[in-house]
Amino acid sequence: MSQILFCKSKVFIHPTSNRSDQLPGFLLVIKESQHTQTQDAKLSWIPENDLESSFVKTLLNVESKLLTAHSVRSPHDFTVDSIYSSWSFTISISAIYSIQFKPPHPNGYWFGSCIINCKNGMNEDIPVLFFHDDICTSTIAKRKKMSKEFDPFSNEGDIYWGGDDLRTCLQSLVDLQKVDSSQCIYLVNASLDDLRNFSLNNFQRPQSGSSSKDDGNIWDSLEATRWSIMSKFADATTTASNLFGKLVKKHPIVQMIDKHSDNVYVKQLMKNPRVVEVQDEFDSAKIYLAKWAMGVKQEAERYQKEHYLDDTYKRILRNELGISNDVEISPEELNIAVQRSFPLTKQKWDSLFDSQGRLSITVHEVKDFIFHGGVENDALRSEVWLFLLGVYPWDSSLQERKELKQAMEEDYNANYKSKWIYRDVLDDSEEEEYWKDQVFRISKDVLRNDRDIPLYRHNTKDGKEDGAKNEEAPNKGDQEEEWEIKNPHLQALKNILISYNIYNPNLGYVQGMTDLLSLIYFVLQDEALSFWCFVNFMNRMERNFLRDQSGIRDQMLTLVDLCQFMLPKFAEHLKKCESADLFFCFRMLLVWFKREFEFSDVCKIWEIFWTDYYSSQFQLFFMLAILQKHSDVVVSQLTEFDDVLKYFNDLRNSMDWSDIMIRSELLFIKFQKMIEVLEREEELISKRTTSTGYNGHEIPLTSEAEDPPLHHPSLISENLKELLSKELVIQKEGPRSKDSIK
Amino acid sequence: MSRKKNILKVIILGDSGVGKTSLMHRYVNDKYSQQYKATIGADFLTKEVIVNDDKVATMQVWDTAGQERFQSLGVAFYRGADCCVLVYDVTNGKSFDNVKSWRDEFLVHANVSSPETFPFVILANKVDVEESKKVVSSRSAQEQAKSLGNVPLFFTSAKDSINVQDAFEEIARSALQQSQSDADAYEDDLSEAINIQLDGEPSSCNC
Numbered sequence A: 001m002s003q004i005l006f007c008k009s010k011v012f013i014h015p016t017s018n019r020s021d022q023l024p025g026f027l028l029v030i031k032e033s034q035h036t037q038t039q040d041a042k043l044s045w046i047p048e049n050d051l052e053s054s055f056v057k058t059l060l061n062v063e064s065k066l067l068t069a070h071s072v073r074s075p076h077d078f079t080v081d082s083i084y085s086s087w088s089f090t091i092s093i094s095a096i097y098s099i100q101f102k103p104p105h106p107n108g109y110w111f112g113s114c115i116i117n118c119k120n121g122m123n124e125d126i127p128v129l130f131f132h133d134d135i136c137t138s139t140i141a142k143r144k145k146m147s148k149e150f151d152p153f154s155n156e157g158d159i160y161w162g163g164d165d166l167r168t169c170l171q172s173l174v175d176l177q178k179v180d181s182s183q184c185i186y187l188v189n190a191s192l193d194d195l196r197n198f199s200l201n202n203f204q205r206p207q208s209g210s211s212s213k214d215d216g217n218i219w220d221s222l223e224a225t226r227w228s229i230m231s232k233f234a235d236a237t238t239t240a241s242n243l244f245g246k247l248v249k250k251h252p253i254v255q256m257i258d259k260h261s262d263n264v265y266v267k268q269l270m271k272n273p274r275v276v277e278v279q280d281e282f283d284s285a286k287i288y289l290a291k292w293a294m295g296v297k298q299e300a301e302r303y304q305k306e307h308y309l310d311d312t313y314k315r316i317l318r319n320e321l322g323i324s325n326d327v328e329i330s331p332e333e334l335n336i337a338v339q340r341s342f343p344l345t346k347q348k349w350d351s352l353f354d355s356q357g358r359l360s361i362t363v364h365e366v367k368d369f370i371f372h373g374g375v376e377n378d379a380l381r382s383e384v385w386l387f388l389l390g391v392y393p394w395d396s397s398l399q400e401r402k403e404l405k406q407a408m409e410e411d412y413n414a415n416y417k418s419k420w421i422y423r424d425v426l427d428d429s430e431e432e433e434y435w436k437d438q439v440f441r442i443s444k445d446v447l448r449n450d451r452d453i454p455l456y457r458h459n460t461k462d463g464k465e466d467g468a469k470n471e472e473a474p475n476k477g478d479q480e481e482e483w484e485i486k487n488p489h490l491q492a493l494k495n496i497l498i499s500y501n502i503y504n505p506n507l508g509y510v511q512g513m514t515d516l517l518s519l520i521y522f523v524l525q526d527e528a529l530s531f532w533c534f535v536n537f538m539n540r541m542e543r544n545f546l547r548d549q550s551g552i553r554d555q556m557l558t559l560v561d562l563c564q565f566m567l568p569k570f571a572e573h574l575k576k577c578e579s580a581d582l583f584f585c586f587r588m589l590l591v592w593f594k595r596e597f598e599f600s601d602v603c604k605i606w607e608i609f610w611t612d613y614y615s616s617q618f619q620l621f622f623m624l625a626i627l628q629k630h631s632d633v634v635v636s637q638l639t640e641f642d643d644v645l646k647y648f649n650d651l652r653n654s655m656d657w658s659d660i661m662i663r664s665e666l667l668f669i670k671f672q673k674m675i676e677v678l679e680r681e682e683e684l685i686s687k688r689t690t691s692t693g694y695n696g697h698e699i700p701l702t703s704e705a706e707d708p709p710l711h712h713p714s715l716i717s718e719n720l721k722e723l724l725s726k727e728l729v730i731q732k733e734g735p736r737s738k739d740s741i742k
Numbered sequence B: 001m002s003r004k005k006n007i008l009k010v011i012i013l014g015d016s017g018v019g020k021t022s023l024m025h026r027y028v029n030d031k032y033s034q035q036y037k038a039t040i041g042a043d044f045l046t047k048e049v050i051v052n053d054d055k056v057a058t059m060q061v062w063d064t065a066g067q068e069r070f071q072s073l074g075v076a077f078y079r080g081a082d083c084c085v086l087v088y089d090v091t092n093g094k095s096f097d098n099v100k101s102w103r104d105e106f107l108v109h110a111n112v113s114s115p116e117t118f119p120f121v122i123l124a125n126k127v128d129v130e131e132s133k134k135v136v137s138s139r140s141a142q143e144q145a146k147s148l149g150n151v152p153l154f155f156t157s158a159k160d161s162i163n164v165q166d167a168f169e170e171i172a173r174s175a176l177q178q179s180q181s182d183a184d185a186y187e188d189d190l191s192e193a194i195n196i197q198l199d200g201e202p203s204s205c206n207c
């Protein structure tokens, strides 16, 4: 039984410019059955004239039902393919390449329209669709309803029209990304390359023009966006004669806008019947104001995201890290790093898998999405992370994953969790002591872990606030609570960490591991799956926790080399501050910046690191970017070891992770190029020297060889070379003995 | 390592979870929270102190991670210390037993001029808990303090703010004395050892 997901009447095609030729019809989105993938839904347009009048009625009925329902079962005798006329068409929505949504003119000079382009170039078959909103029952009804709910503006601050409904419907089925703000062009399930190409052309502002004018750009366009929202709002209220209208008018911003009411744009809007209608129908100015303020805020936030694409920001980056040591970051590289506005959406993710649930693009492409746009939300994260952390193989099918999941659950319970839940007291008293100590440490740290996060906040059986009890027994009661873990999520953390102790007895529990687990569990909220994710994450992170600290020390030494290589002036200054060992980076490296950023930001940072897109040790470039960003201040202001440490310790919660990530990528690219240049030089030198020393005698120092090369080849330590590798660096703890350090 | 002479540097050591971070925050900010996370790496807070009723100095209190393996990287800032605070938890016998090894460890790495006279202070923390939970008697605590060279001992609670101020006053006194004798040893100007400041807000930190 097929389902209708979208139905709109009075969608016209205009075969000629002659009004009498215009054909009204129904635009529909239909899914064959509940079991077909959303990607396979079809978009159809049928002229009204081709339909029996009873059928028109049925469709109108469906249309009005869809105002409240998500989908409606299609009438029995209805299949689109059976209806044929010269203008009707049906396409699979995943065959659409792009859609341009052109909103109607505010004063009704033209209709809103949709231009659809298909992937395989069958464009001619699809006519432009015009939405005659003024006679479409569902659009009229919806507009009324929206006006009543005080939200006459749809998301972009524009006035609602029929095309918005189509867009909303499609957005729930496929990944729809806006790539051009002025033309309102959206791409369907687009590749990252297409998204980049489209938006680069679009966002690249004219490069010419005086630089001083350029600097004003950000503010000009921010003002413009704000202005358009404000003026629409002001307009809706200036003509209000009721009490609420007056109340709104007292708002300082509104008063400010009132002063500008001779603005042409405002004047034009005031005449717009729709704005008048909206204003007539709302009756609580307060809520309206709040919504409006929210809209401005969101607009500003959206703007902030987009401002990364602005020339000013790019120029700053170019100046700070662009050109030096014979290498240059190209405009494309700069653009790719800066362009982070296409997150991996649920719809996009689904579109990447075939009917068996097997990935149908390369892993590299998926990682490109994640590296440059991140995962849209935590719900999707809980799926994607299983792949990123290697719990699910990238090439597995849905069925295989189902089986795997079940097997892993059983494995966890039978072979790890029950091993300690039903364990006997050990004969070896020292071993018994050790075990108890491990459990004690785990409990203590779990209780101190991320208690500011709602999931972990309340130590009660259901994890909810225990209001009544708190008031009754403020003192005696909570002493018990202090030591005992009751919150089920904290309990799960503890279970996983103790089970990990069984899994990896050599390493056991080390402080910092709770931090690593906390985030994974927060996203997955499934004990067994979190365990396996944690196991795989620890495979990579074990080197940070070794008894002799060799793994973390290696990373700090590599960082010292990297800093020396990329930021020589800063490195020089750190020597003067007795901070050359970069000890102040220890915390950031140990738990991957978990303590420096907000929980939600850490999710975004880690999933990027997990891609190993450029390097399996990208965390070192992120660290380098933090150093780079602050190097000027440190060099000019700080001279002592303790000041430097304090400065970096106090950066927590004050950094823009996205800016740091952009810098990390650019620093990596620059690093890679510098290594290439040096290696080429080294090769040249070695060629020269081997040709002179051909017959195995000691190579005489020719005057040529004495000339120091531009860069000294020894600058490229093995540590640095390793940074170009995507292979994980694995360092494992050795066996534990009785007197091993804890 | 060179050090700024006008600062009294105090290092807090002890097993993980004995309450080092809590004590530092109680002393510097007079705050207590269940939410301090396990310390990673090292951090410090500073506070202006008045010692012996007339001398104003800046005390820099260093807090470190308790897990032993992290010490090997963290010894750099032991150097230049003026006083070392050893903390144990009265509900945790092991943490009490480890007090001596924390002291020894410190002396090995801190490179102090005369280990015999270097000032330590022992804090027996969490005395607020109910008696049944306490496993270290005050008698054995006193014996240990004595055996380590008559080290001053305080029974504290960061949670209920018991004895914390008193303990840190003693710590400040010993630190100042140590700093002065060090300065004497280097034939430095005595007055430089104290940073004369009449007012000043203690710096804060939300870790």
Ligand SMILES: Nc1nc2c(ncn2[C@@H]2O[C@H](COP(=O)(O)OP(=O)(O)OP(=O)(O)O)[C@@H](O)[C@H]2O)c(=O)[nH]1
Residues within 6 Å of the ligand: A447, A448, B014, B015, B016, B017, B018, B019, B020, B021, B022, B023, B033, B034, B035, B036, B037, B038, B039, B040, B064, B065, B066, B067, B125, B126, B127, B128, B129, B156, B157, B158, B159, B160
């Ligand atoms: N009852 C009680 N609990 C305390 C007291 N001081 C600290 N705690 C608790 O003991 C636990 C550990 O305290 P922290 O101050 O984080 O311990 P720490 O010594 O800094 O631990 P590490 O950073 O791991 O070395 C926390 O849950 C505190 O709430 C105290 O005076 N009384």
Ligand SMILES: [Mg+2]
Residues within 6 Å of the ligand: B020, B021, B022, B037, B038, B039, B063, B064, B065, B066
């Ligand atoms: Mg601590």
